[in-house]
Amino acid sequence: xxxxxxxxxxxxxxxxxxxxxxxxxxxxxxxxxxxxxxxxxxxxxxxxxxxxxxxxxxxxxxxxxxxxxxxxxxxxxxxxxxxxxxxxxxxxxxxxxxxxxxxxxxxxxxxxxxxxxxxxxxxxxxxxxxxxxxxxxxxxxxxxxxxxxxxxxxxxxxxxxxxxxxxxxxxxxxxxxxxxxxxxxxxxxxxxxxxxxxxxxxxxxxxxxxxxxxxxxxxxxxxxxxxxxxxxxxxxxxxxxxxxxxxxxxxxxxxxxxxxxxxxxxxxxxxxxxxxxxxxxxxxxxxxxxxxxxxxxxxxxxxxxxxxxxxxxxxxxxxxxxxxxxxxxxxxxxxxxxxxxxxxxxxxxxxxxxxxxxxxxxxxxxxxxxxxxxxxxxxxxxxxxxxxxxxxxxxxxxxxxxxxxxxxxxxxxxxxxxxxxxxxxxxxxxxxxxxxxxxxxxxxxxxxxxxxxxxxxxxxxxxxxxxxxxxxxxxxxxxxxxxxxxxxxxxxxxxxxxxxxxxxxxxxxxxxxxxxxxxxxxxxxxxxxxxxxxxxxxxxxxxxxxxxxxxxxxxxxxxxxxxxxxxxxxxxxxxxxxxxxxxxxxxxxxxxxxxxxxxxxxxxxxxx
Numbered sequence: 001x002x003x004x005x006x007x008x009x010x011x012x013x014x015x016x017x018x019x020x021x022x023x024x025x026x027x028x029x030x031x032x033x034x035x036x037x038x039x040x041x042x043x044x045x046x047x048x049x050x051x052x053x054x055x056x057x058x059x060x061x062x063x064x065x066x067x068x069x070x071x072x073x074x075x076x077x078x079x080x081x082x083x084x085x086x087x088x089x090x091x092x093x094x095x096x097x098x099x100x101x102x103x104x105x106x107x108x109x110x111x112x113x114x115x116x117x118x119x120x121x122x123x124x125x126x127x128x129x130x131x132x133x134x135x136x137x138x139x140x141x142x143x144x145x146x147x148x149x150x151x152x153x154x155x156x157x158x159x160x161x162x163x164x165x166x167x168x169x170x171x172x173x174x175x176x177x178x179x180x181x182x183x184x185x186x187x188x189x190x191x192x193x194x195x196x197x198x199x200x201x202x203x204x205x206x207x208x209x210x211x212x213x214x215x216x217x218x219x220x221x222x223x224x225x226x227x228x229x230x231x232x233x234x235x236x237x238x239x240x241x242x243x244x245x246x247x248x249x250x251x252x253x254x255x256x257x258x259x260x261x262x263x264x265x266x267x268x269x270x271x272x273x274x275x276x277x278x279x280x281x282x283x284x285x286x287x288x289x290x291x292x293x294x295x296x297x298x299x300x301x302x303x304x305x306x307x308x309x310x311x312x313x314x315x316x317x318x319x320x321x322x323x324x325x326x327x328x329x330x331x332x333x334x335x336x337x338x339x340x341x342x343x344x345x346x347x348x349x350x351x352x353x354x355x356x357x358x359x360x361x362x363x364x365x366x367x368x369x370x371x372x373x374x375x376x377x378x379x380x381x382x383x384x385x386x387x388x389x390x391x392x393x394x395x396x397x398x399x400x401x402x403x404x405x406x407x408x409x410x411x412x413x414x415x416x417x418x419x420x421x422x423x424x425x426x427x428x429x430x431x432x433x434x435x436x437x438x439x440x441x442x443x444x445x446x447x448x449x450x451x452x453x454x455x456x457x458x459x460x461x462x463x464x465x466x467x468x469x470x471x472x473x474x475x476x477x478x479x480x481x482x483x484x485x486x487x488x489x490x491x492x493x494x495x496x497x498x499x500x501x502x503x504x505x506x507x508x509x510x511x512x513x514x515x516x517x518x519x520x521x522x523x524x525x526x527x528x529x530x531x532x533x534x535x536x537x538x539x540x541x542x543x544x545x546x547x548x549x550x551x552x553x554x555x556x557x558x559x560x561x562x563x564x565x566x567x568x569x570x571x572x573x574x575x576x577x578x579x580x581x582x583x584x585x586x587x588x589x590x591x592x593x594x595x596x597x598x599x600x601x602x603x604x605x606x607x608x
Contacts, residue, residue, distance in 0.1 A: 015151040039179025048321035050262050051282035053385045054357040055224070055323075057103025058092050060085060062298075064107060064326045064535030065291045067365070068336050074114045080107065082133045086143055091364035093147040099376045100385065101530055103262075103359065104144045105152030110137065123172035124163035124179050124209070125216050126155065141221035152224030152262075153217055157243045159183055159209070171354035177205035188240050191229030192267065194285070201245045205546060207252065214253035215218025217261070224262040225250070227281075232270035234286075244276045249278040252592045263323065264357075271565050285359060286314045289325035296338025297330040297361060300464055304339065305346055305419060306392025308401065309543050311354050312562035315390045318355055324390070326351050336363065337344075341370060345445065346417060346466035348374050352356075352384040353391035353415045353468070355402050359535035379444040383413055391415065394432040394574055397560040402428045413469040419462035427458040428476065429608070431533035432574035437475020444468045455608050480535075480602040483521050483586075485510040489521040501539070503570050504599040509539065513588065513595035521601060524551075524584040531555075534586070535574045538598035541567040545556060547595040552585040553578050559595045561608045570599055579607075 001547045020510050037434035063084075064077045071077045078600040089104045110133060111119050111126035128137045130327050141151040159182055163169065167180030182205050183197040217225060227250060228234075231241035247265060254261045260527070267276055267285040287310045292302040305325050314324045329351055330337050331344040339347065351358060359549030360375065374380075390510075391413060399420035403412045416426040430436055441450040441457055445468055452474065459467050462577040483490075486498045486508035494517030501509040510519045526532065536559075543563040555578030564571045577586065588598060 002489070033423050049177065050260055051322060052320050054355050055103050055262060055283070056099075056101040056362075056381075057105060058088055058096075058101065058364060059107055059328055059359050059361050060088070061107035061289075062291050062330050062361060064109065065289070065293050065411055066336075067293075067295050068297070077109050077116070077239060078114045079446060080109045080132060082135060082140055082181075086365050087149055089144050089149060093149060093396040095364060095367065095372065096360075096375060099378065099381060101358070101360070101375075102148070102151045103152050105154070105155045105224055105226065105359065106140070107226065108156075108228065118160065119160040119161075120163045120172070122260045123212060124159065124165065124169040125172070125213055126160070126163075137217075137222070138220040145221060147307040149222060150223040151222075152226065153222045154226045155213065155217075156191050156193075156196055156227060156229050157227055157246050158190045158199055158229075160196050161189075162198060170290065171205055173215070173580075174208035174212070177208055179209075181205035182192050182209045190231070190241055190243060191234055192231065192234030193229060195229070198240060199246055199249075201249060207249055210246070211253045211256065212247040214240070214250065214257040214261070216277070216509050218254075218257035218259035221259070222261065225254075226264045228266040230265045230267075230269060232273055232436050233268050234266075235268065237270070244273060244280075247276070247280045256558050265512055266325070271313050274314065274565070277323045277417050278317060279432045281322060283323045285325045285327060286310055287327065290330070291361070294338070294339065296526075297333070297336055299338050300340075301437045304343070305464075307350060308417070308419060309397065309563070311350075312393055312397075312571070313543065313565035315354075315392045316565060318390050323355055323357060326354060326356035327550070329358055329375075330361045330529075331374050332360055332362035332364070332367045334368040334371060336366075337371075340464065342462045342465040344371065344374060346464055348380065349445075350403075352380050353405065353413060355384055355390050355587050369570055374479055377445060379447060383444065388413060391553070391561045392571065394572075396558070396573060396575060397549045397562050398558075400424055400426045402426065402432065404428070404433060405431075407470075410472075410473065414471050414477065416459055416461060416467045416469075418463065418465050421463050423460060423462050423465075425458050425460050427456050428469075429456045429469075429533045429574065429576070430471075430473070431455070431478055431604055432535065433471070433473070434478050435473045435475050436478050436604075436606075437473075439474055442470040442472075444470060478608065479605045481605060482600050482602050483524060484508070484600045485521075485598040487521075489522050491518075491522060493518045493520075499597070501597070501599065503539075503568050505537065506600065510596045511597040513590045513598070515592060515594075515597075516590060518587055518589045519598055520587040523587055524579070524586050524603055525582065526579050526584065526603065526605070526607070527581060528607060529579065529581045531576050532579050532604055533574050534577050534604075535572050535602045536562070537570050537572050537599035537601070538586075539567055539570055539599065540564050540596070544595040546591070546593055548589040548591055549575060549577065550580055550587055550589070551577050553580050555579070567597070579603075583597040
């Protein structure tokens with residue numbers, strides 16, 4: 001008899017989609033157990049003062065960065081002016097504020113002229129360029145506030161080189177402190193562009209400098225700060241680019257600035273420092289800029305599509321007080337956006353299920369009808385803003401993907417994506433959500449009840465298309481049998497070996513699955529032949545792990561595993577495999593590449 005086979009009834013989707021908290025299963029001889037289902041919801045207690053939900057609004061950078069005709073008439077990035085910001089604020093207040101969009105964020109360049117020459121005050125702080133902002137930053141914030149909106153501003157991390165002033169520039173409200181005191185003697189650089197000197201927080205003058213910046217923007221009335229070029233990340237690593245002390249200093253400075261300020265970090269932050277980003281800020285970019293820096297705002301293949309690979313690693317990090325930022329949402333203008341109608345819907349669908357901030361980079365004065373309908377769909381906005389966890393992929397990371405999250409009321413948010421360049425069907429199996437039988441389905445984009453579907457829903461999707469559903473189970477919880485990877489009844493070949501694993505269900509896992517190594521589950525028993533939706537619990541701190549999975553019947557499939565963020569976190573995906581009645585084998589074959597570490601598989605007791 002297998003020593004680590006466990007029969008259980010409960011929701012199958014656990015770590016991989018944030019639907020339930022997985023209960024560890026003890027190993028034993030065919031020991032029956034019932035899994036306790038724990039719904040993952042938002043943190044109890046009072047909501048945080050800032051970022052209780054992902055923020056919504058508008059940002060200037062997408063239009064600044066584009067060479068679309070007429071956007072930047074005075075050269076690159078020249079779109080950013082007081083007049084243009086206020087024009088967008090007026091449009092936001094009229095068209096989008098009723099739907100929750102309320103931030104107007106000024107991005108890079110507000111202290112520079114059209115040739116990108118910087119300006120600073122007598123204390124080494126960025127000063128608004130009078131050509132861009134003739135009335136000054138405080139007047140602009142006041143105008144934004146008068147519309148019932150919030151004002152955001154931008155700064156790069158570190159002391160900008162132009163602010164150094166030979167080390168003689170005094171620090172505001174810090175007698176005796178100069179810019180020479182706040183940096184290292186060797187003037188080592190930092191941030192994603194090496195445009196700043198790294199701040200030396202071993203000197204108390206340095207915190208005073210950050211305090212002076214926070215006091216300045218708070219005094220102007222700004223409610224939001226994007227701190228850019230932050231590392232580790234922004235394509236830089238090492239001590240020189242470790243800006244965790246800067247972020248901590250900014251949090252401290254904001255706390256004493258006399259005004260709540262949302263602190264957002266950019267860009268492409270290092271996942272290994274997620275705990276620090278969450279501790280000190282309200283949001284963090286997980287990838288590079290979404291803009292294409294081309295003749296439109298974005299393109300699908302340039303950097304929109306890559307988010308599907310990057311987001312899974314961060315799904316455990318986001319929550320009230322701090323959110324994973326997928327960057328600007330450029331779906332409202334049509335031709336200027338640079339993507340098809342199907343891509344525009346998929347773009348917003350993916351941002352919503354990941355609970356990313358929803359901030360448009362479009363020209364809000366020129367929204368087309370379709371773009372306005374996307375940005376103002378209350379049901380889709382509700383997915384982004386509700387208390388449910390961030391969605392996770394419940395399928396392999398191929399071109400046809402299913403993402404899901406369990407809602408507090410027992411329903412599921414389910415998104416179907418076809419990332420292929422041609423139309424393809426995509427199927428969501430209820431077994432991957434932990435139940436079988438009937439479920440009612442609501443189409444959130446079209447506000448339609450679609451009726452009951454048994455065991456699955458299949459949709460024919462256009463190239464780069466999507467659907468977004470609420471699925472309400474009417475069937476029964478799925479009974480499964482768990483098979484631990486480390487069971488002595490299994491067969492390991494090549495480099496595959498058993499390792500301790502504190503987060504795994506049986507306290508162990510099988511790893512070192514690479515370059516031909518295999519893990520074969522033996523004695524997988526089912527009562528009837530059929531196609532089974534099998535789930536696998538795995539760990540992968542990399543986004544490129546794959547495996548070929550096949551049964552003794554000859555049925556097989558290739559799996560691409562979503563990144564779990566590190567080598568300790570267990571996630572779960574599902575796949576379909578043919579099994580015969582009686583005893584089967586299921587093999588995970590690394591082939592010529594690398595596979596993730598395997599914790600266990602769960603096999604339904606009936607074909608579903």
